[in-house]
Amino acid sequence: MKNPIRIGILGCGNVGSALVYLVAQEPDEFTVEKIAVNRIEASREPHIDISKLTADSSSVVVDQNVEIVVELIGGITVAKDLIELALKNKKPVVTANKELMAKHGTELLRIAKDNGVDLLFEASVCGAIPIVRLLKESLVGEEITRIVGILNGTTNYILTKMTEDRLDFEQALQMAQKLGYAEKDPTADIKGYDAGAKAAILTSSAFITFVDPDSVFIEGIADITLQDIDFAIKNGMVIKLVAVIEKLRNEISSELQISIRVHPMMIKISHPLASVRNSYNAVFIEGEAIGEMMLYGKGAGGLPTASAVLGDILDAKHNMSLNTFNRFAEPRLIPIYDQNKLTSEFYIAVDVADEPGVLAKVAQIFGSNRISISSMEQNGFGQNARLVFFTHSAMEADMKETVNQLSELESVKKVGSVIRVMV
Numbered sequence: 367m368k369n370p371i372r373i374g375i376l377g378c379g380n381v382g383s384a385l386v387y388l389v390a391q392e393p394d395e396f397t398v399e400k401i402a403v404n405r406i407e408a409s410r411e412p413h414i415d416i417s418k419l420t421a422d423s424s425s426v427v428v429d430q431n432v433e434i435v436v437e438l439i440g441g442i443t444v445a446k447d448l449i450e451l452a453l454k455n456k457k458p459v460v461t462a463n464k465e466l467m468a469k470h471g472t473e474l475l476r477i478a479k480d481n482g483v484d485l486l487f488e489a490s491v492c493g494a495i496p497i498v499r500l501l502k503e504s505l506v507g508e509e510i511t512r513i514v515g516i517l518n519g520t521t522n523y524i525l526t527k528m529t530e531d532r533l534d535f536e537q538a539l540q541m542a543q544k545l546g547y548a549e550k551d552p553t554a555d556i557k558g559y560d561a562g563a564k565a566a567i568l569t570s571s572a573f574i575t576f577v578d579p580d581s582v583f584i585e586g587i588a589d590i591t592l593q594d595i596d597f598a599i600k601n602g603m604v605i606k607l608v609a610v611i612e613k614l615r616n617e618i619s620s621e622l623q624i625s626i627r628v629h630p631m632m633i634k635i636s637h638p639l640a641s642v643r644n645s646y647n648a649v650f651i652e653g654e655a656i657g658e659m660m661l662y663g664k665g666a667g668g669l670p671t672a673s674a675v676l677g678d679i680l681d682a683k684h685n686m687s688l689n690t691f692n693r694f695a696e697p698r699l700i701p702i703y704d705q706n707k708l709t710s711e712f713y714i715a716v717d718v719a720d721e722p723g724v725l726a727k728v729a730q731i732f733g734s735n736r737i738s739i740s741s742m743e744q745n746g747f748g749q750n751a752r753l754v755f756f757t758h759s760a761m762e763a764d765m766k767e768t769v770n771q772l773s774e775l776e777s778v779k780k781v782g783s784v785i786r787v788m789v
Contacts, residue, residue, distance in 0.1 A: 378410070401420070402439075436675060437461040457483060460487075484692050497571075497649050523644050528590070534591070547645050557588065561609050566579040566582055568649075573700060587630055594715065594783045597715075602634060612625050625708060723777075738758040
């Protein structure tokens with residue numbers, strides 16, 4: 367296309383403002399036609415042309431001069447309505463909305479297909495890392511067996527600060543908020559919901575299946591303590607919030623199923639993911655032909671995410687010039703593997719009364735639930751006694767029952783962290 371493509375942007379926060387800046391560097395390729403914002407009177411960066419601002423989001427979508435719509439407002443309801451409106455008006459849409467694409471991506475992609483336009487969402491997962499395009503294009507012929515990733519920069523920053531600077535969880539969270547890595551309400555990050563939505567998108571992209579994000583097993587990092595961090599380091603490991611996606615066979619029917627989970631893991635320092643620090647993201651992919659590969663880069667922030675958005679805009683522009691669009695394969699229905707049947711080695715910390723017979727009672731509960739202990743260590747005495755166990759491979763359901771029974775034991779004051787160990 368010879369003329370600059372005219373873009374309408376919904377939202378002008380960190381990513382939106384960064385996108386306007388990047389677009390301005392290529393005036394022969396792009397021009398910003400309109401920008402929808404909540405408050406026109408709010409202060410803006412000098413590169414934002416306030417004459418292009420409007421509080422009417424739908425006016426951006428239906429404006430005949432706008433050729434590509436970029437959605438950066440987040441959330442579900444309003445964003446979904448605006449994207450549908452744009453697609454039905456035959457306008458390509460680029461979005462960074464992970465929550466929306468995880469929940470309604472298949473539905474919106476069908477609308478895009480019916481109207482012969484693009485819906486592109488590279489920036490919805492891992493910021494500047496081109497993981498969605500890689501899975502949908504470069505690895506489309508690969509038999510992917512497993513994806514393990516650090517998908518949330520906020521939690522990775524917090525765990526890095528706890529590990530390297532010995533900050534407790536609250537101190538590390540406050541620092542992340544001060545630096546803009548964590549929102550004022552950090553629930554989506556620290557509870558694992560953000561990473562869960564991204565895991566659902568990656569699963570859909572890698573295995574051509576729809577995954578309801580509510581079906582993703584999720585545990586966050588709020589209960590991780592410095593004691594847990596110390597035990598990991600002592601045993602040559604670090605703790606990371608990890609998304610694990612893998613193909614498994616049902617042990618009874620041999621039916622292909624997919625396991626999708628997000629939770630803290632202890633990872634050996636020799637593993638490539640162990641070296642991913644601060645707010646960076648990384649995705650480790652295993653496949654039948656490729657073996658192992660890892661992508662690494664900035665997973666958040668205005669400019670890195672805006673760069674991914676800009677890449678999608680260029681893709682959409684190219685397709686418009688050819689009067690075509692990126693078609694998607696109709697998703698298959700692949701069942702979710704039962705989390706309770708998964709097996710893993712575990713780390714578990716138990717605060718107990720330091721009195722005769724306690725260890726025997728605790729060990730008996732492990733044994734009665736078919737969990738073999740590989741090592742045990744006691745820290746502290748009296749009212750501050752803590753037993754720390756590493757187990758051999760055990761089933762999730764058995765560990766869950768063990769935790770329940772330990773919690774009911776009179777001599778157990780608290781069952782602390784239960785963390786899976788990557789082997």
